Amino acid sequence: MPARCPAPSPCRGKGRPRAFDRDLALRRALEVFWQRGYAPASVAELCKAMKINPPSLYAAFGNKASLFLEALRYYERAYWDAPSRRFLEAPDVYAAVEDFFEEAARILLSPETPCGCMVVLAAVNIAESESEIIETVRALRLATRKMFADRLERAALEGQIPSDTDIPALSGALNTLLEGLSIQARDGLSPAELRAVAVLAARMLPPRASDA
Amino acid sequence: MPARCPAPSPCRGKGRPRAFDRDLALRRALEVFWQRGYAPASVAELCKAMKINPPSLYAAFGNKASLFLEALRYYERAYWDAPSRRFLEAPDVYAAVEDFFEEAARILLSPETPCGCMVVLAAVNIAESESEIIETVRALRLATRKMFADRLERAALEGQIPSDTDIPALSGALNTLLEGLSIQARDGLSPAELRAVAVLAARMLPPRASDA
DNA sequence: ATAATTTTTTAGTGATTACTAAAAAATTGT
DNA sequence: ACAATTTTTTAGTAATCACTAAAAAATTAT
Numbered sequence: 510m511p512a513r514c515p516a517p518s519p520c521r522g523k524g525r526p527r528a529f530d531r532d533l534a535l536r537r538a539l540e541v542f543w544q545r546g547y548a549p550a551s552v553a554e555l556c557k558a559m560k561i562n563p564p565s566l567y568a569a570f571g572n573k574a575s576l577f578l579e580a581l582r583y584y585e586r587a588y589w590d591a592p593s594r595r596f597l598e599a600p601d602v603y604a605a606v607e608d609f610f611e612e613a614a615r616i617l618l619s620p621e622t623p624c625g626c627m628v629v630l631a632a633v634n635i636a637e638s639e640s641e642i643i644e645t646v647r648a649l650r651l652a653t654r655k656m657f658a659d660r661l662e663r664a665a666l667e668g669q670i671p672s673d674t675d676i677p678a679l680s681g682a683l684n685t686l687l688e689g690l691s692i693q694a695r696d697g698l699s700p701a702e703l704r705a706v707a708v709l710a711a712r713m714l715p716p717r718a719s720d721a
Numbered sequence: 722m723p724a725r726c727p728a729p730s731p732c733r734g735k736g737r738p739r740a741f742d743r744d745l746a747l748r749r750a751l752e753v754f755w756q757r758g759y760a761p762a763s764v765a766e767l768c769k770a771m772k773i774n775p776p777s778l779y780a781a782f783g784n785k786a787s788l789f790l791e792a793l794r795y796y797e798r799a800y801w802d803a804p805s806r807r808f809l810e811a812p813d814v815y816a817a818v819e820d821f822f823e824e825a826a827r828i829l830l831s832p833e834t835p836c837g838c839m840v841v842l843a844a845v846n847i848a849e850s851e852s853e854i855i856e857t858v859r860a861l862r863l864a865t866r867k868m869f870a871d872r873l874e875r876a877a878l879e880g881q882i883p884s885d886t887d888i889p890a891l892s893g894a895l896n897t898l899l900e901g902l903s904i905q906a907r908d909g910l911s912p913a914e915l916r917a918v919a920v921l922a923a924r925m926l927p928p929r930a931s932d933a
Numbered sequence: 934a935t936a937a938t939t940t941t942t943t944a945g946t947g948a949t950t951a952c953t954a955a956a957a958a959a960t961t962g963t
Numbered sequence: 964a965c966a967a968t969t970t971t972t973t974a975g976t977a978a979t980c981a982c983t984a985a986a987a988a989a990t991t992a993t
Contacts (some may be wrong), residue, residue, distance in 0.1 A: 523968045528959095633907075677914070682917070849954080
């Protein structure tokens with residue numbers, strides 16, 4: 510039935526060609542992991558969503574953990590790369606914070622069933638044996654705090670915020686607020702309620718120099 | 722039917738007396754649920770920590786879900802009742818917020834292995850069939866937001882914050898920050914780092930009238 | 934002592950989990 | 964055509980899960 514190779518591997522190899530689109534299957538797995546979390550997403554459920562059988566999943570992605578890690582990288586790139594870059598490049602730090610949180614609120618409510626951030630929630634209450642997953646999501650969360658710190662550092666250098674600002678504390682607080690938004694999204698808060706938090710996030714910054 | 726028996730070893734009923742302290746066993750179950758979460762805490766692990774066999778657990782507590790719910794009530798009462806009351810009764814709203822967040826930071830780091838708030842994290846990524854647990858922890862989280870709102874309402878009536886303050890937004894943001902702290906605790910932040918967030922929480926409040 | 938009642942211990946139950954062995958099917962190379 | 968290679972389908976595997984049946988043990992009531 511499958512005529513030509515879909516997209517993943519242009520020149521087909523020797524054996525029977527793969528009958529499913531690997532990238533599409535990965536996106537479907539991402540949806541399941543995002544909405545249900547790592548542990549409750551059973552391989553059977555993943556296979557159903559991906560429309561393949563278990564042996565195809567294991568041949569293409571290794572195992573459940575590596576499928577999750579690949580879905581996680583896809584998620585980061587597809588949803589957060591652009592907002593992060595805009596946050597770091599925006600000229601005004603106050604607008605950058607407010608815009609980033611507003612966009613975050615939109616993403617956290619994005620699939621039909623809002624489920625917060627995959628990095629924050631999908632690997633909570635996971636078996637301790639899954640240390641690679643645990644360490645990966647933890648590192649991604651700490652990287653977000655570093656992103657806040659880097660932007661605030663620049664703002665201090667450019668004189669947008671006082672040079673004696675406690676940047677570790679402030680970036681930690683912004684990161685805490687961002688991660689808390691994931692719980693709010695799961696609890697069913699409205700877009701307006703989540704956006705309201707974005708406005709208050711910016712209030713944690715020191716007052717504008719021009720306001721003083 | 723044992724008529725009037727407190728818990729541990731008062732007037733025994735008719736049959737063989739219980740060989741374990743029910744309250745102590747409940748506290749040990751609470752530790753396991755708090756540190757490991759609902760789903761990863763297996764009945765076998767709970768029994769080991771409680772030093773009883775499965776049939777004793779089921780006879781005394783019903784099943785895993787009702788044991789969790791009872792442990793959750795114990796946790797709320799033992800850890801959060803007093804801080805909540807102090808927060809609501811403190812005369813100054815700015816000090817109330819800062820003190821509450823500082824105490825929260827201490828609680829979230831409290832067992833040997835810091836594990837955040839049981840209400841926020843223990844029932845994340847739980848099977849959808851456990852609707853009673855899901856709804857109970859959600860209701861407790863929303864109750865905390867209501868606590869913030871009630872205290873801010875009083876502050877507005879007393880003139881400590883402007884009467885046009887957006888109290889739903891502000892209480893939502895404080896609740897978001899509080900819930901985010903649980904993730905921070907699990908990620909291994911230090912007591913000092915968590916306390917620094919408490920100071921910034923208070924900065925989300927409108928400026929003091931006396932500061933204007 | 935004997936019966937009645939309740940708990941404890943032992944040893945499981947069926948269901949679900951992630952994962953795979955084996956063979957059939959579909960392609961390429963010769 | 965035929966061998967080589969890879970994927971798909973079918974039908975499982977062992978391990979773990981929450982939970983329990985059954986009988987022994989420990990108490991009170993008569």
